[in-house]
Amino acid sequence: MHSQTFNEGYLAVAQTLLMLTRSHPIILKKIIFYGTTYGLRYKNLSLLMDVLIYVDLLFQELRISASDRLSLCSVRTCINFELYSLTGDIKFLFQVVENYHLIKKLLEMHPQLQYRLGWEHFSLGIKQEEISLAATATVYQTVGKSFLALYHKHLELYDLTYGIRCLAQALTLNSHAPDIHADYAKGLVVLGTREGKAFWIEQSMKHFSQAIFLSFTRAPDSISYQNYRYSYALAAVKLFDVTYKKEHFYQATQILYQTLQSFPHLSELWIVWGELLIRSGWLNSNVKHIEAGLEKLASIQKKSNNPIVLSSLLAMGISILGLYLEEPNLFKESRLRLISAMKAFPGNSSFIYALGTVQLCSALYFNDNANFASAVSCFLSCVEWDFDSVEAWQKLFDGYFSWGVKKKSARLLQKAVDVASKLCSLRPEAFLFWSDRGLALKCLAEVTVDEAYKEIFLIESLLYYRKAWDLSHQPEIIELWGYSYYLLAELQEDLTYYNEAHALLSQIDSLLLSFRAKIILAATLLEKGRLLEDLGSVEKAEAILLPLLESCPQDENILLLLGKVYLFFFWKTKCIRASKLAKMYLEQAASLGSPGAYLNLGKFYSVEEDIETAWEMILRSIRCGMKITETRWLKDPYLVNLRTRYTFHEILENQRGRVWQESRTEVRIN
Structure with missing residues (x-):
């Protein structure tokens, strides 16, 4: 009621004065000044709309100066943004942008007026505003906020960057205004989230911190101070969102705790x-x-x-x-x-x-x-x-990846790789997504039959593990990275890749090695020793595996590796004890369902010169899904005795039969 009465009184007085003075510019300026001041302070919609009419009336006057025209554009800018805030009507934002472009044109013609965008001089009716950095900063701040609001409507990068640029200009003009620091910081958070860049969010937190400090020294119990603390906490969470680093998680939780202690x-x-x-x-x-x-x-x-x-x-x-x-x-x-x-x-x-x-x-x-x-x-x-929803893409990756691993499906794992690629584009500094991309490719390689594609997928996974390592230096990345090198080395029988795997895994302190990493390291040492015929490397593998067996006596991977260790010792030294241990561990692994155990039992019996049993074990391993290449058949020293009676052609015939059966099964499933 009071607001309506004031509006009616303001309008009546304004119209009377203008009629008596024939719309004299001095009177118009004073009407605009007081109407703008009251309307912005009390967020009075109808009053602000009336003021815009008087602004347009004065703007048409030929007698006013360029400084006055700049000030009128500034009034329009601030009023239109306030009208947008009150109504949500986007047309007022377009009016802000239009007036800002007019301000730029006027400043190009009158650069000496660049710090005279205020309208305080309207209260006195004089022709030119005094230099006021604070008033000019307020105009740039309003324009910046308008561009940010437009960005949230249309998601155009131009609006975001231009808004940040205007807010940065406002900050250089008035670096002691906490609200400008906060608005600039909000723009940086949006930019950092959009581009997935931690730098922008870290910069935003510095400006939020400055806003908190400036507002606390003036009014520690104000709503503004509370809002700055709130925004600072959200920025800390956003920083974790773009990096997924542990230190950023703990930083975010600490800031949230402190903020909620103050504002529960x-x-x-x-x-x-x-x-x-x-x-x-x-x-x-x-x-x-x-x-x-x-x-x-x-x-x-x-x-x-x-x-x-x-x-x-x-x-x-x-x-x-x-x-x-x-x-x-x-x-x-x-x-x-x-x-x-x-x-x-x-x-x-x-x-x-x-x-x-x-x-x-x-x-x-x-x-x-x-x-x-x-x-x-x-x-x-x-x-x-929401095509850019990181949370939805991340869960979609979890769904495809988990399902693909469970079903051993190359199609599902390929979809997981594609989703991980999208996540990496949305969050280029999140090590987790690069690591997941490498892991999905590694798993895809494991279920792919074609060895050429296996090699391609594994080599690509190495690139993404390196990226993840560069971003985080997390020990678990080393394990995954080393395992891909191991699989690639196993595929190609290449000592270089075994050396790479060994070098990576050796970077981790032995006390910090996980159970999985110890198994990978042991397997790497074993294969290096086998290729080099080096007892020392295989003995190191044995030293790693025996303590693991004590803690997990039924682990088929440990049993298989120990069987391979003692198979090497038996082949190299003809030691009876090694022969017994190799057979024992390999048979235990086979009883637990390890396909690789049958293949190595075949090698064991070949070394023992029990050719028929060796051949039977080789065929059983093929029936279990193991694949033997011609290169391995011809080069494997354990199979020397078996090759005297059987050829690779017979291996190939059995493997083709296996592939044909799998193809029929796949057709039935589809």
Whole structure:
């Protein structure tokens, strides 16, 4: 009521004054000044619309100076942005851009006025504004915010970069304004997220920090100070989003903790924290993080203003927890929670994403093709809605990759590789996605029959592991990288690649080597020793494997490798003890279902000169899926005795029969 009365009074006084003075420029300036000041301060929509009419009226006057015209353009700029903020109508943003281009043209003709964009002189009716860096900065800040708003509407990179440029100019003019620091930082966060570049987000955090400092020294209890702390915490999470580095995760959690200690009522930050912890738990198989994330989300169930996102995250968190705790009943609980929420809020994409996660967890637990297909379908729908959604692409990769590994399907693993490629383009500095890309290629190589393609996939995986290593220097990358070198060396019987694998794995401290890394290192030493006929290398492999066998006596990989170790000793030294140990370990590995054990038993019996048994074992290994190339058949020193009676042609005939049977089976499945 008071606002309406003021508007009517302002309009009446303005019209009276203009009528009495015949629209004199001095009177118009004062009307514009007071109308703009009041309208912007109290966000009065109708008053601001009236002021624009008077601005247009004064702009048509021939008697006003270039400085006055600049000031009028500045008034239009600030009023139109405020009108956009009040109405959400994009036409006001276009008006801001139009006036900014007019300002640029005027400054090209009158460069001496570059710091005179304010309109304070309108209150006095004088012809020229005094130099005011703060007022000029406010105009550039408004233009920058307008371009950023346009970017969020149309996602045009030009709008984003131009907006950041204007905000940077505002910051150089007024470096002590916390709101300009914050607006500039928000633009940098958007740019860093779009390009996947950590540098921009790190720079944004510096500016948010500066805004926090400047606002704290003035009014530590203000809403602005709270908003800057809130934005700073979100920027820390975004930094982790583009790098996936552990140090950035811990930095983000620490900043979230500190912010929520000061402002516990910020329910959106509790949701962000819960989601971050659940995501970390999923990536690192960390149950404590998942439980902590669910705890954060549960604590604000009755306070949140965003029940859709909260319900989705709770359902996902519960299903992920069920997967790692091996509690399938939690999958059912998650589905029921989602179905209830979907009935209340139909057609929401976040529920589809959550449902896909629940289905994926169920598929991983039950190894069920129907659930895998359902999960992938959900994530594909999410990608269709938002083609640049990193979260949806990441889950789609998890779905294709897990399904492909379970089924040993080259088609599914190729799709996983394609998705990983998309993730790398969206997040070029996230080591995790480069590592996943290499891992998917390695797994694709393992299920591919054609050796030429195997080699191509493995060589390509090496490139992506190197990229992941350069970005993170995480020890687990070394393990994966070394394993691809090992597989490539095994494929080509190439000592150079074995040396590369050995050099990589040797970089890791022996006390920090994982179980898997120790097995890979032992296998590498064994094969190097075999090619070089070097007892020392094979003895080192034996020294690594024996302690592993004590902790895992039924591990077929360890048993197979130990069998190969003692097979080498038996072939090299003709030692009876080595003969007995080789046979024992290889038979144990065969009993556990290792196809490679039959092949090596064939080699063992060949060395023992039991040709018939050796041939029987070779044929059994072929029936189990092992493939013997002509090069290996001719060069393997263990098979010298077997080659005196059998030729590679007979090996090939048996392998062709195996391939023909597999082809018929594949046709039936399809």
